Amino acid sequence: MRLAPLALLLLIAAAPPSRPLAVDLPNDEGLLPERYGVSADAANGNCLGCHSAAMITAQPRLSRVQWAETIAKMRTVYGAPIDPADDAAILAWLLAD
Amino acid sequence: MPRGYTFPMLTRRALIASLAAAPAAAQVDLGFSDNGLRPTTSAFPQKSEMILQRSTPPLLETPMSVFDAHDFTPNDRFFVRWHYPFPTRINPAQHRLRVTGHVGRALNLSLADLARLPRVAVAAVNQCAGNGRGLFSPRVPGAQWANGAMGNALWEGVRLKDVLALAGVKAGAVAVRCSGLDAPAGEGAPDYAKSLPVDHALTDDVMIAWAMNGEPLPMLNGFPLRLVVPGWYSTYWVKMLDQIEVLDRPDDGYWMAKAYLQPANPLADIAPGAPAGPRVPVTTMRPRAFVTNIATGARLPTRAFTPVQGVALGGDHGVARVELSADGGASWLPVQLGPDHGRFAFRRFRGALALPPGRHTIWARATNAAGVAQPAAQNWNPSGYNRAGVDAVRVEIA
Numbered sequence: 327m328r329l330a331p332l333a334l335l336l337l338i339a340a341a342p343p344s345r346p347l348a349v350d351l352p353n354d355e356g357l358l359p360e361r362y363g364v365s366a367d368a369a370n371g372n373c374l375g376c377h378s379a380a381m382i383t384a385q386p387r388l389s390r391v392q393w394a395e396t397i398a399k400m401r402t403v404y405g406a407p408i409d410p411a412d413d414a415a416i417l418a419w420l421l422a423d
Numbered sequence: 424m425p426r427g428y429t430f431p432m433l434t435r436r437a438l439i440a441s442l443a444a445a446p447a448a449a450q451v452d453l454g455f456s457d458n459g460l461r462p463t464t465s466a467f468p469q470k471s472e473m474i475l476q477r478s479t480p481p482l483l484e485t486p487m488s489v490f491d492a493h494d495f496t497p498n499d500r501f502f503v504r505w506h507y508p509f510p511t512r513i514n515p516a517q518h519r520l521r522v523t524g525h526v527g528r529a530l531n532l533s534l535a536d537l538a539r540l541p542r543v544a545v546a547a548v549n550q551c552a553g554n555g556r557g558l559f560s561p562r563v564p565g566a567q568w569a570n571g572a573m574g575n576a577l578w579e580g581v582r583l584k585d586v587l588a589l590a591g592v593k594a595g596a597v598a599v600r601c602s603g604l605d606a607p608a609g610e611g612a613p614d615y616a617k618s619l620p621v622d623h624a625l626t627d628d629v630m631i632a633w634a635m636n637g638e639p640l641p642m643l644n645g646f647p648l649r650l651v652v653p654g655w656y657s658t659y660w661v662k663m664l665d666q667i668e669v670l671d672r673p674d675d676g677y678w679m680a681k682a683y684l685q686p687a688n689p690l691a692d693i694a695p696g697a698p699a700g701p702r703v704p705v706t707t708m709r710p711r712a713f714v715t716n717i718a719t720g721a722r723l724p725t726r727a728f729t730p731v732q733g734v735a736l737g738g739d740h741g742v743a744r745v746e747l748s749a750d751g752g753a754s755w756l757p758v759q760l761g762p763d764h765g766r767f768a769f770r771r772f773r774g775a776l777a778l779p780p781g782r783h784t785i786w787a788r789a790t791n792a793a794g795v796a797q798p799a800a801q802n803w804n805p806s807g808y809n810r811a812g813v814d815a816v817r818v819e820i821a
Contacts, residue, residue, distance in 0.1 A: 340579050340634035342534035342647070348512040349468035349642045353478040376608055378479040386457055386562035396564060403677065405611025 355379045364422035368415035372408045376400070382420070393420045451486065453569035454719045455557045469641040471499045476566060480505035480605075481643060485571040490734045491715035494764060494771055495546070496574035498636055503643040504551055504572065506615050509605040509663055515639075515647040520586075520631070524600075524669035527591025534633065534647060540581040540589075543630055546768035547653035548575045548736045549660055552683055552705045556807030558814065561695050563807040570713055570814065573736075575769035578651045580632035584625045586667070592621065598670040599624035601650050603663035613677035617659045618670065619652065628653050628767075631664060653767035654739030656705050656809075658683050679704060683808070691809035692802035699805065708738040709811040710797055712745045712772070712789035722819045728775035729820065731758070737791035741766035748786040749776045752799045752813075755788065766792065778820045785816040 355378040358366040373382060388396070397413060400406040408416070451474055453459040464475040467483060476482035483503040489496060515534050522530040551572035556565050566572075587599065602616035623629065630651045633640065640646045645662025652659040658678075674680070684702035685691035690709075693700065712735040723729060735742045741763070746755035758774030776785065790796040801812035 340637055340639070342538050342633045343515045343639035344534075346512070346514040346516075347639070347642055347646055351468070351479070351481065351511060352464075352466040354466070355478050378477055380475065380477045381482075381566075384458065384461070384476060384567045385564055386455070386557070386567065388564055392564060403612070403681075404607065405609045407609065 353378055358382065358419070361419060361422040364419050365415070366419050368412040369419045372406070372412050372416060373400075376404060376406060387423055388420075390417065390421060393417055453557060453567075455567065455569070456560060456562065458567070459557065459569075467503070467643065469499060469643065470503070473500065473503070474569075474571060476568065480508060482566050482568075483643070484568055485574060487569075487571060487713065487715050487718070489571075490713065490769070491732065494762060494769055495576055495636055496769075498576070498638055498641050498644070501549075501574040501576065501635070501641070501644055502551070502572045504566070504657065505605060505643075505662075507605040507607045507612070509603070511642065513604075513642070513646055513663070518647050518665065520648060520665055520667065522586060522590040522667045522669075524667075525593045525596045525671040526587075526669050527593060530586075530590050532586070532589075537581050537586070537631065537633070537648075540585045542579065543582055543627075544577055544579045545628070545630065545651065545653055546575065546577050546764040547651060548573060548708070548767060548769055549651075549657045550574075550708055550736070552656040552658050552808045553806070555810035555814070559801070559803055559807050559810065561803075563805055565807050572657075575734075575736075575764075576635045577637065578630060578632040579634035579637075580630050580648070580651070582627060583629040583631055583650070583667075584627070586631060587625065587669070590669070592625070592669055593671075595671050596621045596669050597672055598674050600668045600670055600674050600676070601659075601661040601664060602666045602668075603645070603649075603661050604665050605663060615661075616666075616674070616676055616678055617661055618674035618676075618679050619659060621669070623652075654707055656683075656708055658705065685806065685808045686804050690798065690802040690811055691804045693804055695803055695805075705808050708736065709809060710738050710740075710742065710789040710791040710795055711736055711811065711814075712787040712797065713814065714785060714787050714816045717785065717816055717818055719816045719818075722821050723778075725780050725820050727777065729778045729818075730773065730775050731785060731787070732771070732773035733787055734769045734771050735787075735789040736769055737766060737789065738795065739767075740791040740793040740795070742770040743790050743792045743794075745770075745772045745774075745790075746788050747774050747776055748788070749778060749783050751784070752786060752788075758787075778818070780820050782817065782819050785818060786813045787816075788813050
């Protein structure tokens with residue numbers, strides 16, 4: 327059965343919405359924490375403009391190559407304004423897991 | 424965006440009530456080999472308790488217990504996945520759907536215009552191409568979903584092909600590109616747009632939906648309009664749909680040509696570390712079954728028969744059968760299938776296994792009406808797409 331039978335459809339058919347809708351989105355994640363004494367300043371300064379901290383903290387342990395590729399992708403594909411001078415400090419924090 | 428409208432859920436009283444009802448700092452273990460703990464949250468608008476994968480842009484996962492209790496995933500438990508920021512105030516009376524490109528006449532349609540077309544409804548599973556990514560071994564980067572980046576809903580609206588007929592698709596059309604109101608924060612990032620082959624866009628299946636389970640789409644699920652592509656992964660189900668462009672050439676945009684690509688074989692399967700080889704866009708879903716009443720690692724009491732229930736999807740065909748095994752696939756036992764809501768919908772199931780005291784691994788395997796079954800060996804690819812193999816559930820009977 328691909329389409330609901332007409333009788334069922336008449337019972338459940340919803341008209342297109344007409345009322346405006348407005349919502350507020352929470353973000354309580356805050357900043358990335360220091361890890362084993364390695365500062366998260368560079369990661370906080372460069373990585374949280376487009377996504378919240380959990381995008382990073384939810385990842386599995388990745389290799390230096392995988393994280394470097396990720397930084398490169400954020401810069402080249404998504405246009406993230408990551409300061410190249412910060413790459414080493416970002417990587418150091420990402421790998422201090 | 425129109426302003427000045429406050430959604431009732433966000434009154435101070437409602438907010439306090441929701442906070443009071445929420446368990447304090449609840450966490451779930453998604454069962455990954457590492458780093459699988461996630462908080463749950465009821466803080467998102469029009470959503471009750473969800474697994475928080477990321478706040479901004481939101482990634483919210485549905486707990487498996489929800490699938491255990493519903494054929495149709497409630498809107499307030501339906502998973503959420505955004506790539507980019509999106510408007511949070513929308514007046515549907517002012518929303519317009521533009522149809523442009525290789526057509527006889529360009530259109531600028533209101534929701535009232537759409538409502539004059541024949542109405543259709545379909546029950547269909549919406550599943551992220553990366554559903555289950557966090558369960559792959561070896562692990563791969565990306566949104567670390569367990570198996571809750573999916574849901575089943577009754578979608579209502581109109582057929583895409585009827586909208587395209589109004590515009591008049593010209594000979595030589597190749598693809599139909601759809602995009603929504605979401606937009607990247609920074610300059611230089613590619614706008615999110617996905618294309619269907621024109622032949623697929625003109626089938627009866629593909630629709631433009633404004634309702635989900637009898638209610639307007641929640642904001643986080645694409646209010647006021649989204650594309651519905653039954654049998655295909657969610658990446659094509661463009662949310663907050665406002666633009667349809669008929670192309671007379673293949674879509675070479677980032678989201679078709681560079682992202683959401685899988686190894687060019689039906690299981691999207693390559694050996695870890697092997698060269699990527701040719702890649703093609705992810706499209707159709709595979710049959711999958713999920714045990715929903717037993718979390719992996721659970722300890723259960725000894726019973727003559729241990730009930731095993733769950734939910735299955737058939738991919739682009741209906742679910743033909745689901746079977747259980749507790750001996751590594753040497754023998755399979757059939758289960759009882761629940762109500763049939765159509766070939767694209769979830770099909771719940773329940774069965775039982777005679778499990779003596781000790782440790783066991785339960786497999787549930789779905790086979791669809793085209794005869795495609797889940798493989799026992801898990802497929803793998805470096806993007807974590809198209810997870811298709813049987814998901815093992817480990818239990819201890821004590």
